[in-house]
Amino acid sequence: METNIRFIPFESPSDRGWTEAWELYENAFPYKERRSLAxxxxxxxxxxxxxxxxxxxxxxxxxIYHWDCGSGSRYVEHLAISPALRGQHMGSKALAAFCERVGRVILEIDPPVDEISIRRLRFYRRLGFVENPHEYLHPSFREPFVTHKLVLMSYPRPLDDGEARRFADFVRETVLSYSGHKEPRLPRL
Structure with missing residues (x-):
């Protein structure tokens, strides 16, 4: 299989690949972690x-769904690889190419408490991401709006306190405005 990776933005449901991408999004992430189509x-x-x-x-x-969160950083909100390609290092190749293209990257992962979450942490570490010590709570995108603790990871270096606060503010004020929240109040640091 060809490994030349390209990133092509989706602009509307009429774009080539939209249906397949939306199906992947809906199947790869739990209901509370994804937006409605609207x-x-x-x-x-x-x-x-x-x-x-x-x-x-x-x-x-x-x-790969991502945000320009200011100060030259990109927030990777969702990353998923087609099930047919899992185990072929496509996720590593894609994320490495993305990081090379954009530079500074921030993402969130579940705390490493079980085999799957520990493997995910190791995956990101191998790509040069580092964990940040800032306590971080993130709400669901949909009701019921339950917060869950996540670990902030960043590439290629850790976030300082100010960067972490600005990132949490960006998620609260911008990202969550495109969810079922009427008045987003979280995440917090």
Whole structure:
């Protein structure tokens, strides 16, 4: 399989690969961790948000949905690889190419408490991400709005206190405005 990775933004449901990408999004993330279609379409109108298809040749290999969160940083909100390509290092290749393209990257992971979450932490570490010591709570995108503790990871270096606060503010004030929240109050540091 060709490994030349391209990132092509989705702008509307009429774009090539949209249906496959949306199905991947809905199957890869729990209900509480993803937007409704209406909220996703609203987010697409925000110039800070980009929903990219990850392509190899003519095939959609995955998705990476990310935000320009200021100060030269990109927040990777969702990353998923097609089930048919898992185990072929496509996630590593895609994220490494993305980091090379954009530079500074921030993302969130579940605390490393079980085999899956520990493997996910190791995956990001191998790509040069580091954990940040800041306590971070993130709410669901949909009702019921339950907060859950996440670990902030960043590439290629840790976030300082000010960067972590600005990131949490960005998520609270911008990202969550494209969710079911009427008045987003979290995440907090």
């Amino acid at each position: 909220d996703h379409l609203r987010a697409l109108a925000d110039p800070r948000f980009e929903a990219d298809g990850i392509w190899t040749g003519d095939a959609l290999a995955g998705i």
